[in-house]
Amino acid sequence: MTADDDIDDDLPLAGDGETHDLVLTAEMAGDRLDRALLPLLPDLSRARLQALISEGRLSLDGQPLTDGKHKARVGTYALTIPAPVSAIPEAQNLPLEVLYEDAHLIVVNKPAGMAAHPAPGTADGTLVNALLFHCGDSLSGIGGVLRPGIVHRLDKDTSGVMVAAKSDAAHRGLSELFSRHDIDRAYEALVRGAPKTASGTVTTRIGRSPHDRKKMAVLKSGGREAITHYRTLDRFGGDKPVAARVRCTLETGRTHQIRVHMAYLGCPCLGDPVYGSGAPHKGVVEALKGQSFARQALHAAHLGFVHPITGERLAFEAPLPADMADLLSTLESL
Structure with a gap:
């Protein structure tokens, strides 16, 4: 993946x-x-x-x-x-929830609101800045100066499990796993309405929107193949659900894939400022306002892979963060 x-x-x-x-x-x-x-x-x-x-x-x-x-x-x-960014990110002492660490790699539970690496508009306060402080010289230059150790990313406002490399060998190995789609990853999303079928697979092509270059979109031609498997865990609001909890597993990993595919199914992630077109049910709107929820309700809950150096099978789980757990609790009462 x-x-x-x-x-x-x-x-x-x-x-x-x-x-x-x-x-x-x-x-x-x-x-x-x-x-x-x-x-x-x-x-x-x-x-x-x-x-x-x-x-x-x-x-x-x-x-x-x-x-x-x-x-x-x-x-x-x-x-x-694009606005210029610093050529060399600075180490910053930022909170970092470490799920696993050895000499070759580190697995963290990234909070919502933290970008994976510096980019235009986000010069610091990123996971890279935190990793540079936590790992010290062992991270320097691995995978490039601007994004040391990074082999995949989550959106700034998507929370959950990420792995980063601490050695060149681990970076090569992890990159190969991702390129072969040999990574297990599952996400949980709280969405508007619910998918028409309780489970299924979405297979499309995803690329930049021809109408808005800030967005990705499902394309009839061009782009790259994107495959998402989904399963509805809970529906909220009775026979005509106004929201749902959906677990998505990725067979590919395209930019904004889950957010684009959920919107394609007509049930975008709640709180999504880019792909969440259409007004949710009044009760859902009140739930979002009551929790002051202001991000896409998407969380990387599971990450599994074979350690690229030791060959050990590793698997990590991250429970829903407090903001999504509170929103879920409110939705359950609808």
Whole structure:
């Protein structure tokens, strides 16, 4: 399994940083797109512009463009340049719930509100900053300077079990496990309504939304295959459930996979600010307000894998965090 939601498709989402409107006139059109735009961006090199285009940070009339070799057309282009981040994250003494640790890897229960690693808009206070303090020099450079030790991630506002590498050998081994989908991972979600069938498998292609580059979406073509198995654990609200508790296991790990797939089924995660379109039942709205619940109700509850160095089978469970447990308790009374 590659990472999820949350997940390992850890590409930058267009929209972070500063957006520039670039107007190409008839006289400027006709050349390669990157060549035509470059005179309008004197502070950028052509290589940097090409990289930004390939990341999906350029659009024309709301449609993303990812190939700078295409012919430039007349119109107003929008280019988003991400905010700079520190090249070297700093160690920070942050609370860290360690579930397991040895010389090669560390497993933690990440709280909601903590990003996995520094990114535009989140320069510090991340899991990487906490791991650098906790692990010291043993983590330095493993897997890269900006994201040392990180082999998968959870969204900032998704809680639960994560593993990080403390040695190059462990990083290679864990990365191979994820790339082969040889990781057991299960998530619990509190969703609006309930799936029409109590259990099933969602198989789609997921990629960046052609309408909003800050979001992922189910696509008819393009993107990457995404497979989620789900099972409804509880329904709340009687014969016409207004909410449900769903356990999802991943066969692949695409960015925001569970959140996108739950929304695709018509039952997005409660509190999801990106994919939670549609108003929940009044009782659910009151439950969210009463608990001051302000994040997607998604938690990585289980992580299992074979230790890449020792060969030992490891499995870890993290109970629902207090905010989700309190919300669940309120939903059970509906």
